[in-house]
Amino acid sequence: MAIDNIIVRVSKEDMRLYKARLTYSLRCLRFLLNQGLAFRGHDESEESSNRGNFLELLKWLAENDEEVDKIVLHNAPGNCILTSPTIQKQIIQCCAVLTTKQIIEDLGDEHYAILADESSDASHKEQLAICIRYVDKVGKGCERFLGVVHVANTTSLSLKAAIESLLIDHHLSLTQIRGQGYDGASNMKGEIKGFKTLIMNESPSAYYIHCFAHQLQLVLIAVAKGNEPCKWFFDHVSYLLNIVGVSCKRHDMLRDVRAQKVLEALEIGEIESGSGLNQEMGLPRPGDTRWGSHFRTILHIVTMYPTILEVLDAIGKDPSQRGEWTRIRAVTFALESYDFVFNLHVMLVILGHTNELSQSLQKRDQDIVNAMALVSLAKNKMRHMRSHGWEEFLAKVTLFCNKHGIQVPTPEDSYVPHGRSPRYYEVQTNDDRYRREVYLGILDQIIQELDNRFDEVNMELLICMSALNPANSFASYDALKVMKLAEFYPQDISSIDLVRLEFQLATFIDDMRQDARFRYVHTIGxxxxxxxxxxxxxxxxxxxxxxxLVLILPVATASVERVFSAMNLVKNKLRNSMSDDLLNDCLVTFIERDVFLKVSEDDIVEAFMAKERRRVT
Structure with missing residues (x-):
């Protein structure tokens, strides 16, 4: 009996030490996961001066805490150090599983929408990222990362199989889906064999919304390719970026000249100094999939216009750059033309007025009713510019030209194309060219493309949704539209429920308008x-x-695109041999770190110990 007691007592102590070692390893891994850092080192031997982030962090922890030092690394039992790569991966997997478990518990039995997109990682493997959008327990719409899956090909059937497998792993059903959000690729939104159609075959109320931010980008692309003055302008912007961005030396020249001009302006009192003012500025290259990046590039060109010309002039006179003189001087010649400056300001105004829309559409908590209202505001702004904005716009362009010594053509004179043969242009006045063909032409095309690209706004489903908008004491409320909206979801609202809904609506709207707590509610969220x-x-x-159901419908795939940004950070060129499972586990804990931080250490330790029988001494 005494021997048994001794065995039990020793076993409990060993178990306590085992859990302590495991906890310290977990804390180190948790820190690295939150920061998206690597775990392993190139040389993890005892003689190495840098054994990798995990071992070095655990070593640092031991050096700064005597209690830790007593039980980890060289003071741990040789067969129970709990630092091997296999142990690390298993702990990370437990962290990811429990993080996702909290998300699934938050979702519960509610309906959800899926957002998906594919992209290649650092090792050139096609990865499909999946996020879910749902309404949580406090009534807030939220988007969460569910997982990333490697797909051998991107056919609609392969994508469906990959997503269905991931959903089943998390005990989710396709029949729970009530919304889909993709980027509009044919394999995703195809009417016959597209992924959207395959999902709707399983869940008819899983309505598809083409990513609003992507549609906005397509508007720009359509205008840039379909309007000759606009295409000429963007071509020369590209030439300019290629000249300036070809070397670090030219970037430094641009920054130095910019800094000198800022100092001169400060000395004469032309600008003010202060926190956040007069920041260092360069010429960023616009991204192919972001409207806002084009606005930033054009804004910097306007702000740094004299600086850019001075740098181009210096490069164009530098004997060491003689081989590029022709190209550089041609771009300088174009930048000093009224054609370039006029188009520069047209795109600045258009992109500037829609920049807030672009930024807003990429918010995680954006609801579709508010997004539709923002799109309508952008359309109305374009129409107002077309009808009443010409004089104000022309005055700004003229002021800019006078400031920088650019000749402003007389409106009644004949138009002469800058640096191009007149045989390709009809005989017209400058007023016809700049006002009718360029200014009005681009605005008309922008308005038309906004109407065409955002065709979902004209769908009956989305029109009915606006009837629930609480802004201005439910000014847009329409009971008939709400009833029509309910008919779009026969799986969730039966014919008996429709009768009950009609009576419930009458009481609901009166209650909302009388209750002071709802007086300052402006969005459906x-x-x-x-x-x-x-x-x-x-x-x-x-x-x-x-x-x-309205809040579930996704606005944009920004959450999925953030996954790809995180993927490039977590799986980079130095970590391109990560397995797909480890990549998924690292991304879940890194992207959903706010959920991961709520997972207790004890739960992770218990999950790890339950995976398999382990030696504790």
Whole structure:
């Protein structure tokens, strides 16, 4: 009996030490996961001066805490150090599993939407990233990263199989899906064999929304390719970026000249100094998939216009650059033309007025009703510029030209194309060219493309959604439209529920307009949260269900694109041999770090120990 007691007592102590060692390893891995850092080192031997982030961090922890030093690394049992690569991967897997488990528990049995996109990683493997959008327990719409799956090909059937497998692994069903958000590629949104159609065959109410931010980018691409003055302008912007961006030396020249001009302006009092003012500025190259990046490039060209000309002039006179003189001087000649400056300001105005829309569409908590309202505002702004903005715009262009010594053509004179043969242009006045053909022509095409690309805004489903907008005391409320909206979801609202909904709506709208707590609710997302906060989501259960279905519909694939940004950080050129499972686990904990931080150490330790029987001494 005494021997048994001794065995038990020793076993408990060994178990305590084992859990302590495991906890310290977990804390080191948790830090590295939160920062997206590598774990392994090139040389992890005892003689190495740098054994990798994990071992070096654990060593640092031991050196700064005597209690830790007593039980880890060289003071741990030889067969139970808990630092091997296999142990690291298993701990990381437990972290990812419990993080995803919290997301799934937050989702519960609610409906959700899926957002998906594919991209290649650092090792040139095609990865499919999947996020889900749902309404949480407090009534807030949120988007969460679910996982990344390697796909051998990107056919719609392969994508469906990959996504279905991931959903099944997390005990989610395709029939729960009530929305889909993709980038508009044919294999995703094809009407016959596209992934969208395959999902709708499983869940008819899983309505597809083409990513609003992507549509906005397509508007720019269509205008840039379809309008001759606009294409000429962007071609020369590209030539300029190629000249300046070809070497670090030219970037430094641009920064130095810019800094000198800022100092001169400060001395004469032309500009003010202060925190955040007069920042160092370069010429960023616009991205192919971001409207806002084009705006930033054009804004910098306008701001640094004299600086750019001075740098081009210096390069164009440098004997060591003689081989590029022809190209550099041609670009300088174009930049000093009224044609370039006029187009520069046209695109600055158009991109500037839609920049807020571009930024807003990429927010995780953006709801589709508010997004539609923002699109309508952008269209109205374009129409106002077309009808009433010409004089103000022309005055700004003229002021810029006078400031920088550019000759402004007389409106009544005949148009002479800058640096191009007149045989390709019809005989017309400068007013016809710049006002009618360029200014009005580009605005007309922008307006037309916005109408064509955002055709979902004209769909009956989305029109009906606007009837639930709480802005201005439910000014756009329409009971008939709300009832029509309910008919789009026969799987969730039965014919009996429709009868009950009609009576519930009458009480709901009166209650909302009389309750002071809802007076300052402006978006449907805020309405959902306030209903839960006041516990009225239980009283108006059918209305709240419709609100959740509206919030589920995705606006943009920004969350998925953020996954790819994280993937390039986590799996980089130095870590391109990561397995797909390890990549997924690292991404889950890195992207959803706010959820990961809520997972307790004890739960992770217990999950690790439950994976298999292990030696503790």
């Amino acid at each position: 805020e309405l959902s949260v306030m209903l839960v906060c006041t516990n009225k989501h239980v009283l108006y259960d059918l209305v709240y269900m419709l609100i959740k």
